[in-house]
Amino acid sequence: MDSTTKEKDMRQPDLIIPYQEPAAKGDNVEFQSTISSTLPMAAIFLRNKYIGWAAVVFSIQSWLGESEETKKSSSTPGYFNVGMSLVSLIVTYLPIFLPQPGAKQGSPTGVPAPLPA
Numbered sequence: 001m002d003s004t005t006k007e008k009d010m011r012q013p014d015l016i017i018p019y020q021e022p023a024a025k026g027d028n029v030e031f032q033s034t035i036s037s038t039l040p041m042a043a044i045f046l047r048n049k050y051i052g053w054a055a056v057v058f059s060i061q062s063w064l065g066e067s068e069e070t071k072k073s074s075s076t077p078g079y080f081n082v083g084m085s086l087v088s089l090i091v092t093y094l095p096i097f098l099p100q101p102g103a104k105q106g107s108p109t110g111v112p113a114p115l116p117a
Helices: 026-046 049-064 068-073 078-097
Strands: none
Touching: 026 049, 026 078, 049 078
C-alpha cells in the first residue's frame, strides 16, 4: 500500500477541547418547587378554579422538568405535588357537585322579597 492512498487524519491533538458540564442553576429549581407546592394550598383556601388549574399545569411542568440533582435535594417527589394540585382542583369544583344545605337557590340579581307591612 502506498501512503498516498491512505486517508490523512486531519485531527490535531493540540486543538481538542474537553467537554465541561455547565453549572446547575439551583435558585430556579428551588423557586419552582416552592410555587408548585404553595399554589394548590392557595387554590384550596380561596376556592379559586383558575388558581387550581394553574397549580395543576405548573406542578406537571415542574415534575417533568426534574433532574437527578433535584430529585436528590428535594424533600417531596414531583408526583406528590401533582397529586396535591389535583386534589386542590377537586376541592374547588366540589360545591358544584355537593351543594351546601341551606344555600340560596335563587339568582343573586333577582328582585328582593317584599317587606312586611
